[in-house]
Amino acid sequence: MKIAILGHGTVGQGVSEIINDAPAGKGTAQIDIAYVWVRPEKAHERPYYTANYQEILEDPTVDVIVEVLGGLEPARTMILAALEHGKHVVTANKAVVARYLVLFNQMAEKHRVKFYFESSVGGGIPWIINLERALRIDEVDSIHGIFNGTSNFILDQMTKTGASFEDVLKEAQDLGYAEADPSADIDGFDIENKLCISADIAYNTVIEPGDQLLKFGIRNITAADIAFFKEHNWVVKLLGRSLRKEDTYSFIIEPTLYLPGEIEAGVHDNYNYVGLRGTTIGKLSFNGQGAGKLPTAHALMQDLLDLQQGANHLYQDFDQKLVLDNRRSIRNYVIRTTLDLRQSFADYDLQQNGPYWLVADINAEDLHRKIAELIQQDEHIFFACLNRRAQAIL
Amino acid sequence: MKIAILGHGTVGQGVSEIINDAPAGKGTAQIDIAYVWVRPEKAHERPYYTANYQEILEDPTVDVIVEVLGGLEPARTMILAALEHGKHVVTANKAVVARYLVLFNQMAEKHRVKFYFESSVGGGIPWIINLERALRIDEVDSIHGIFNGTSNFILDQMTKTGASFEDVLKEAQDLGYAEADPSADIDGFDIENKLCISADIAYNTVIEPGDQLLKFGIRNITAADIAFFKEHNWVVKLLGRSLRKEDTYSFIIEPTLYLPGEIEAGVHDNYNYVGLRGTTIGKLSFNGQGAGKLPTAHALMQDLLDLQQGANHLYQDFDQKLVLDNRRSIRNYVIRTTLDLRQSFADYDLQQNGPYWLVADINAEDLHRKIAELIQQDEHIFFACLNRRAQAIL
Numbered sequence: 001m002k003i004a005i006l007g008h009g010t011v012g013q014g015v016s017e018i019i020n021d022a023p024a025g026k027g028t029a030q031i032d033i034a035y036v037w038v039r040p041e042k043a044h045e046r047p048y049y050t051a052n053y054q055e056i057l058e059d060p061t062v063d064v065i066v067e068v069l070g071g072l073e074p075a076r077t078m079i080l081a082a083l084e085h086g087k088h089v090v091t092a093n094k095a096v097v098a099r100y101l102v103l104f105n106q107m108a109e110k111h112r113v114k115f116y117f118e119s120s121v122g123g124g125i126p127w128i129i130n131l132e133r134a135l136r137i138d139e140v141d142s143i144h145g146i147f148n149g150t151s152n153f154i155l156d157q158m159t160k161t162g163a164s165f166e167d168v169l170k171e172a173q174d175l176g177y178a179e180a181d182p183s184a185d186i187d188g189f190d191i192e193n194k195l196c197i198s199a200d201i202a203y204n205t206v207i208e209p210g211d212q213l214l215k216f217g218i219r220n221i222t223a224a225d226i227a228f229f230k231e232h233n234w235v236v237k238l239l240g241r242s243l244r245k246e247d248t249y250s251f252i253i254e255p256t257l258y259l260p261g262e263i264e265a266g267v268h269d270n271y272n273y274v275g276l277r278g279t280t281i282g283k284l285s286f287n288g289q290g291a292g293k294l295p296t297a298h299a300l301m302q303d304l305l306d307l308q309q310g311a312n313h314l315y316q317d318f319d320q321k322l323v324l325d326n327r328r329s330i331r332n333y334v335i336r337t338t339l340d341l342r343q344s345f346a347d348y349d350l351q352q353n354g355p356y357w358l359v360a361d362i363n364a365e366d367l368h369r370k371i372a373e374l375i376q377q378d379e380h381i382f383f384a385c386l387n388r389r390a391q392a393i394l
Numbered sequence: 395m396k397i398a399i400l401g402h403g404t405v406g407q408g409v410s411e412i413i414n415d416a417p418a419g420k421g422t423a424q425i426d427i428a429y430v431w432v433r434p435e436k437a438h439e440r441p442y443y444t445a446n447y448q449e450i451l452e453d454p455t456v457d458v459i460v461e462v463l464g465g466l467e468p469a470r471t472m473i474l475a476a477l478e479h480g481k482h483v484v485t486a487n488k489a490v491v492a493r494y495l496v497l498f499n500q501m502a503e504k505h506r507v508k509f510y511f512e513s514s515v516g517g518g519i520p521w522i523i524n525l526e527r528a529l530r531i532d533e534v535d536s537i538h539g540i541f542n543g544t545s546n547f548i549l550d551q552m553t554k555t556g557a558s559f560e561d562v563l564k565e566a567q568d569l570g571y572a573e574a575d576p577s578a579d580i581d582g583f584d585i586e587n588k589l590c591i592s593a594d595i596a597y598n599t600v601i602e603p604g605d606q607l608l609k610f611g612i613r614n615i616t617a618a619d620i621a622f623f624k625e626h627n628w629v630v631k632l633l634g635r636s637l638r639k640e641d642t643y644s645f646i647i648e649p650t651l652y653l654p655g656e657i658e659a660g661v662h663d664n665y666n667y668v669g670l671r672g673t674t675i676g677k678l679s680f681n682g683q684g685a686g687k688l689p690t691a692h693a694l695m696q697d698l699l700d701l702q703q704g705a706n707h708l709y710q711d712f713d714q715k716l717v718l719d720n721r722r723s724i725r726n727y728v729i730r731t732t733l734d735l736r737q738s739f740a741d742y743d744l745q746q747n748g749p750y751w752l753v754a755d756i757n758a759e760d761l762h763r764k765i766a767e768l769i770q771q772d773e774h775i776f777f778a779c780l781n782r783r784a785q786a787i788l
């Protein structure tokens with residue numbers, strides 16, 4: 001099987017490495033890299049580099065396009081062109097999959113090729129394939145977990161060392177875990193894409209990324225917050241969760257507090273922990289490397305081997321009509337702010353302890369809407385949801 | 395696709411339930427139960443029950459035999475007969491798979507049918523399929539985890555409530571988690587079978603269950619032990635682990651102590667937590683329902699759907715020759731005994747605190763061998779291994 005790789009950054013190089021180092025007995029040894037497409041200014045760097053995509057598209061010996069450019073364009077256009085030219089596409093690009101999953105699937109079906117994207121969620125974790133396999137038998141009504149390794153690394157390091165957010169972010173950037181512009185990782189956009197893709201599959205529907213989905217990241221967390229949480233025996237994690245109930249679904253990304261004995265609290269470093277709940281399988285979760293060169297490349301290789309072996313993934317038409325409703329999720333929240341919250345939360349049970357407030361039994365929609373107002377007056381405001389087992393005493 | 399189920403206990407009834415309740419769109423709706431084989435004295439109980447296995451074997455419309463009898467015989471003979479009659483076999487029976495995996499595979503290959511056994515390890519967790527998928531790309535050199543839900547339930551309940559082993563075992567039996575004869579679950583034999591199957595696949599070898607494999611269960615644990623562990627901030631779990639290094643492998647089943655912030659310590663109730671380490675995928679672990687009617691039946695259904703869809707599992711010949719060596723695993727151990735251990739462990743750093751002793755840096759082979767001697771004098775002796783992060787101070 002011949003492939004062309006679009007982009008040769010970290011993950012693209014990981015794919016090359018796995019293929020070049022493949023032991024003789026493995027299926028990976030039967031995959032050849034025919035081309036690596038790069039931007040014109042880089043095309044001279046290696047003999048198999050090319051900037052001429054048309055040449056790749058028109059080469060009938062190329063079976064699969066592996067897209068690891070990231071971002072919406074030119075990834076979207078190049079994926080569509082590949083499918084139109086009758087080539088399978090495998091991608092690690094969560095942004096473009098979250099937005100165009102249905103379009104890509106329709107185009108793939110029309111041209112009788114496959115569009116696979118295992119590596120777009122959960123890095124090395126075989127998440128998409130197992131979600132799809134569970135759906136062969138079950139209805140899946142819940143998707144939840146720690147979908148972003150960079151923010152987990154930051155929170156874990158802050159908890160272990162007591163260091164500031166800024167210092168740990170800098171460390172994450174030095175280690176290559178975080179980008180120069182860290183917004184996607186720390187503000188929840190990366191999780192949003194991954195949770196959209198997962199929920200699309202789980203519910204056989206289309207959820208568009210956008211402001212209607214509740215997102216609050218960890219940009220504002222301080223060493224003092226971590227110390228306060230520790231005093232209360234809480235461990236903070238950035239959680240994404242979605243629950244379907246009848247024709248509605250919730251979609252919430254927010255810092256969440258666990259007890260040390262809860263499994264999420266044991267997810268350290270840059271690991272991911274992602275899970276589903278199905279009718280007969282019950283709760284099933286995966287803990288593994290959610291990013292990184294070789295784990296992500298491993299997941300891409302899994303898609304390539306499925307193509308090589310003709311193993312079909314689940315077919316879905318994504319035609320379920322569901323309504324977003326975040327009012328059904330009612331929890332306790334801890335808010336840290338310089339503001340006086342008594343007026344804003346007059347309708348709720350409130351506890352105060354210095355700059356920390358505990359709001360009892362508020363639905364996620366109302367809580368996030370109020371925070372969006374309050375952040376206009378206190379741009380450093382931070383909050384976290386208490387997971388059910390965590391005791392609600394400030 | 396037509397199937398015949400051998401045995402109609404909990405798991406067999408779970409398979410019937412999933413098939414009978416299948417939503418119209420699912421592949422499970424296209425599976426028909428043609429026969430359920432039961433013992434002669436039960437054959438009159440339902441119209442589709444039969445005690446005549448020959449009739450099933452000779453019915454050309456039966457594609458798959460689903461074996462959920464448990465135990466070595468008549469399961470082994472009936473599986474072999476099914477394969478010889480050109481029928482695929484799917485089984486949940488870890489005991490028979492651990493002993494005859496290679497024989498069954500050879501027989502299946504000879505008769506051009508498949509032998510699948512997803513549900514034999516990890517219940518509803520898609521463990522075998524993902525281990526096999528990882529092996530399409532990686533070498534896997536480590537298998538480890540909490541493979542038995544019943545013993546995890548017992549340890550977790552003892553930790554939560556402070557109750558005695560005997561009381562919690564009784565509760566587990568009342569809940570249907572533990573058998574009347576609980577030995578397989580509490581003495582490590584169930585884990586031994588599951589770890590044998592997993593390591594066979596991981597290392598492409600044959601590991602026979604037997605006394606050469608180190609096993610120590612939880613039969614002797616007391617409420618006082620749990621209290622002592624709590625004082626030291628340790629959480630006890632019954633762990634199975636195997637590590638391959640060059641041509642050797644270790645195979646150890648023993649109580650193991652974790653810190654509360656380690657992920658294994660967050661595995662509660664009757665959940666399993668099983669993991670592997672691969673060359674490029676890194677560490678990957680699964681948390682889910684390791685037993686129970688519907689989760690186990692779900693895993694059986696996954697095998698049936700793979701047969702229905704012609705999705706082939708990994709082919710292996712199990713011909714790697716490896717040598718068992720448990721001396722490479724060197725850890726700290728806590729032993730509780732009425733005996734004076736100074737002579738037995740004269741060559742090791744020892745700490746004592748009442749009936750508890752800490753032996754430093756001892757290899758697993760020597761430790762288990764010494765315990766096997768000491769248990770002749772103190773039949774209630776108990777020990778646990780300290781996981782690497784747990785502090786070695788009594």
